[in-house]
Amino acid sequence: MAGLLKPLRRGVWRYLSDRDILVAAGVTLVVFVGSLGLVYVAHLVNVWRIAWRSPVLGNTRRALLIFGRMLVQDRPEADFIGRLARGRDNVLAGRADRVLLLGGSSGGSISEAEAGRRWLAAAGEWPAEVPVTLEQLSIDSLENLRHARELLRPAHAAPLPAVWLVTSRYHLARCLYLARRLGFDAAPIAAEPRLALSGRYIVRMLMEAGYLMWIDIGMRWASLTGNRRMAARIS
Incomplete structure (x- = not known):
């Protein structure tokens, strides 16, 4: 039973016991039904547009945030390897002044960030002037970015540096939304060379x-009702 429940402890599912999150889910359902699904379609178009248009190489030098993914026998799986390889390409092209590997424990003996570090070390060449920092406390994308913000801005009053977000194309829209709400000057870099709509990929984008x-309707509802506690979750 514990093994079956493990996936529910990660991502948005772990928030299902939270009253504010459940209220947001209820409001989202009402909006979905009331709009005859058009609000969902608008978000799907946004996910597709960002996935389609995002570049694979940055055009300026920024901090590089590479998002982790659940490990398989303590090793990165295919999506995570794609993110690491794309991040490495950008580092070697001079598009990064530092790198943060994001991801805590996903059930194995090491963190996603540590597995990413080991993969990069095995990949070979790495510029000595580009430091690599591990963020190993998070278990979802929001926590990834919150902890990255703390690592990039030790003094609360200091400005955040501009960042590249390196992740799979299907994941970019959500990461961009969260990063910008958290105050990042963020831009996307796609792991895959192009958007290839396989059955698996379509399911991921629909999700x-x-x-x-x-998330978006929940934040709008929090703003409309003045629920500061709820709004503070992504701020």
Whole structure:
């Protein structure tokens, strides 16, 4: 039973016991039904547009945030390897002044960030002037970015540096939304060379549109009702 429940402890599912999150889910359902699904379609178009248009190489030098993903036998799986490889390409092209590997424990003996570090070390060449920092406390994308913000801005009053967000194309829209709400000057870099709509990828994008709709409508509801506690979750 513990093994079956493990996936529910990660991502948005772990918030299902939270009253504010459930209220946001209820409001989202009402909006979805009331709009005849058009609000969901708008978010899906946004997920697709960002996935389609995002570049694979940055055009300026920024801090590089590479998002982790659940490990398989303490090793990065295919999506995570794609993110690491794309981040490394950008570092070697001079598009990064520092790198943060994001990701805590996903059930194995090491963190996602540490597994990423080991993969990069095994990949070979790495510029000595580009430091690598591990963020190993988070278990979802929001926590990734919150902890990255703390690492990039030790003094609260200091400005945040501009960042590249390196992740899979299906994941970019949600990461951009969260990063910008948290105060980042963020831009996307896609792990995959191009958007290839396989059956698995379509499912992932449909799910991401749902997550993004839930988060976005929840934040709008918090603003409308003056629920500061709820709004503070992504600020």
